[in-house]
Amino acid sequence: MSPEIKGLILVSAIKLIVVFTITLVGVALLTLMERKVSAWMQYRHGPNRVGFAGLLQPAADGLKNIIKEETFPGEANRVLFMLAPTLAFIPALMLGSVIHWAAPLQIDFDDFGSLLGGIPLVGGLLRTVVHALFGQITYHGLMPMAVADLPVGFLFVLAISSMGVYGIALAGWSSNSKYSLLGGLRATAQMISYEVAMGLSLVPVLMLSGNVALGEIIKSQQQGLWYILPLFISFFVFLVSGFAETNRLPFDMPEAESELIAGYHTEYSAMKFSMFFIAEYANMVTVAAMVTTLFFGGWDIPFTHWDEAPGIAQSLATALVMFLKVFCWLFFFMWIRWTLPRFRYDQLMALGWKVLLPIALAYVMVIGVAIYLTENVAGLTSPKAMMGVLFLLNLGLGYLVFVVLDRGTLIGGPQSRKPAAGDLPRAA
Amino acid sequence: MAIGVKVMKRPTSDVSYVRATLKGMALTFKKMFEPKVTMQYPEEKSAPEAERGAWTLSPRWRGTHRMLTDEQGRSKCVACGLCPQICPANCIKLVPGEDEEGNRYPLIYEIDEFRCVFCGYCQEVCPEEAIHVGVHYENAEYSRDRFVYDLERLSAQTHPVSTLWDPTDPKGE
Numbered sequence: 001m002s003p004e005i006k007g008l009i010l011v012s013a014i015k016l017i018v019v020f021t022i023t024l025v026g027v028a029l030l031t032l033m034e035r036k037v038s039a040w041m042q043y044r045h046g047p048n049r050v051g052f053a054g055l056l057q058p059a060a061d062g063l064k065n066i067i068k069e070e071t072f073p074g075e076a077n078r079v080l081f082m083l084a085p086t087l088a089f090i091p092a093l094m095l096g097s098v099i100h101w102a103a104p105l106q107i108d109f110d111d112f113g114s115l116l117g118g119i120p121l122v123g124g125l126l127r128t129v130v131h132a133l134f135g136q137i138t139y140h141g142l143m144p145m146a147v148a149d150l151p152v153g154f155l156f157v158l159a160i161s162s163m164g165v166y167g168i169a170l171a172g173w174s175s176n177s178k179y180s181l182l183g184g185l186r187a188t189a190q191m192i193s194y195e196v197a198m199g200l201s202l203v204p205v206l207m208l209s210g211n212v213a214l215g216e217i218i219k220s221q222q223q224g225l226w227y228i229l230p231l232f233i234s235f236f237v238f239l240v241s242g243f244a245e246t247n248r249l250p251f252d253m254p255e256a257e258s259e260l261i262a263g264y265h266t267e268y269s270a271m272k273f274s275m276f277f278i279a280e281y282a283n284m285v286t287v288a289a290m291v292t293t294l295f296f297g298g299w300d301i302p303f304t305h306w307d308e309a310p311g312i313a314q315s316l317a318t319a320l321v322m323f324l325k326v327f328c329w330l331f332f333f334m335w336i337r338w339t340l341p342r343f344r345y346d347q348l349m350a351l352g353w354k355v356l357l358p359i360a361l362a363y364v365m366v367i368g369v370a371i372y373l374t375e376n377v378a379g380l381t382s383p384k385a386m387m388g389v390l391f392l393l394n395l396g397l398g399y400l401v402f403v404v405l406d407r408g409t410l411i412g413g414p415q416s417r418k419p420a421a422g423d424l425p426r427a428a
Numbered sequence: 429m430a431i432g433v434k435v436m437k438r439p440t441s442d443v444s445y446v447r448a449t450l451k452g453m454a455l456t457f458k459k460m461f462e463p464k465v466t467m468q469y470p471e472e473k474s475a476p477e478a479e480r481g482a483w484t485l486s487p488r489w490r491g492t493h494r495m496l497t498d499e500q501g502r503s504k505c506v507a508c509g510l511c512p513q514i515c516p517a518n519c520i521k522l523v524p525g526e527d528e529e530g531n532r533y534p535l536i537y538e539i540d541e542f543r544c545v546f547c548g549y550c551q552e553v554c555p556e557e558a559i560h561v562g563v564h565y566e567n568a569e570y571s572r573d574r575f576v577y578d579l580e581r582l583s584a585q586t587h588p589v590s591t592l593w594d595p596t597d598p599k600g601e
Binding site: 037040041042043044045048335336338339340402406 | 461
């Protein structure tokens with residue numbers, strides 16, 4: 001193995017450990033934040049007993065979940081019952097690997113062992129060990145601040161995020177309980193329905209940036225405008241589908257505690273339940289990070305080009321900005337959860353297939369034509385000018401969607417349902 | 429045949445989902461910064477009305493009993509037997525005794541607080557104003573038998589006593 005490959009593996013491993021740790025700790029703190037936010041919105045304090053202001057509550061919860069008894073329903077399919085939480089958990093954590101958390105950093109070292117030799121006291125020992133075990137490790141170049149800077153970018157996210165539903169569907173089926181099964185089936189149907197709208201809502205992003213790699217999309221937004229402005233409808237469709245994909249309220253049909261007890265994880269206890277929980281929150285982080293990356297410039301600091309040159313200060317500052325943006329979106333997720341009631345199942349399906357899908361499809365057409373016209377007919381080549389034109393177009397489209405269309409048609413009451421063949425006749 | 433369902437025409441502002449959502453979000457966001465209503469229990473407690481604070485107990489509150497004592501530290505009880513007689517839950521055990529001067533006093537006076545229904549009849553019937561129900565609610569113990577309060581324990585209680593609410597004089601005047 002050449003020293004360069006070893007260098008790549010070393011750097012990736014370090015990034016992997018950092019991202020994995022931050023994700024898991026962040027997810028734990030998110031559960032606390034969820035409870036705090038819900039409490040504040042209901043005139044309560046939220047957990048504030050364990051540690052300062054309840055900061056150790058997630059640790060207490062985790063400890064409790066680890067030492068709790070694992071229960072198995074008598075008629076459950078043991079193998080799949082054990083496998084399901086893992087199948088939900090792994091894709092959720094995998095997704096964090098493609099997100100760009102900060103500006104790329106220039107890294108140069110010829111020999112990692114000698115670099116460690118600079119550490120006082122243990123340096124000499126470390127150098128000897130590293131040299132003996134791995135030999136020379138070299139890394140030169142711009143290191144993207146993502147564990148894997150995949151060229152397939154958001155296609156990877158779309159592909160892997162829908163894998164998570166296997167875990168949920170299997171959990172529902174293998175529990176051998178009516179509630180779990182219904183929850184699992186709902187999750188499957190919901191995931192498939194909204195996957196379509198979500199994929200289509202990203203086509204305009206692809207058309208505008210000309211690339212699916214997340215790094216390139218961020219670069220394109222730095223040169224032009226954040227995509228929230230020229231692609232507002234896309235953003236809206238993506239956000240709503242994101243809520244549905246993560247099974248968060250108002251789309252938490254798979255759990256729906258008032259109807260299905262706890263849906264697909266009714267029969268789960270202890271750490272297996274915890275893994276579903278972590279998966280849900282990790283998915284939330286991913287969707288928040290994706291919204292940030294695709295529509296809010298990723299780690300881009302607005303109104304300055306300082307962050308585009310590589311450097312440690314830039315990397316730290318952009319990481320902080322990225323964190324803030326993601327944090328805002330996570331708050332938004334919680335905010336929505338504690339504001340909106342749950343949809344009825346037919347409303348959920350109607351919204352996915354009859355509203356979001358046509359909107360996303362029409363939007364692909366409109367944006368495609370608009371990009372063609374601005375680039376080839378009007379001859380606008382500067383990304384800022386082109387996106388500005390698209391922004392103006394979006395003002396009109398936004399008015400159409402949110403004011404004209406939203407007159408009892410986005411979500412209808414029970415009367416809005418067309419009577420099916422088997423329904424009792426209804427007076428006009 | 430057909431079921432007459434009245435379908436109402438609603439104004440646009442009522443059927444617009446996005447507008448309703450934004451309205452709801454504004455509301456919940458505003459509520460986040462309003463004062464909290466939770467009592468922070470071990471730090472904040474409900475106090476009897478005399479020491480009125482943020483949290484007060486109702487003057488009608490009837491909690492675990494207390495036996496009052498006279499200046500010499502003896503219980504005021506004269507073992508007349510009225511309280512075990514009136515007690516609807518039959519939770520008071522009283523064995524009367526008599527000293528050399530002919531004063532009656534309780535040899536055994538026990539109240540089983542688990543049987544007690546906290547009606548307050550014992551306090552109402554007591555001619556000596558000896559037994560009282562208390563304005564008190566923190567009664568946790570490690571074992572069930574600790575809930576049979578004997579005379580010594582009843583006399584050692586220090587919490588304020590209830591001023592029984594009189595329906596004919598609801599304001600206590």
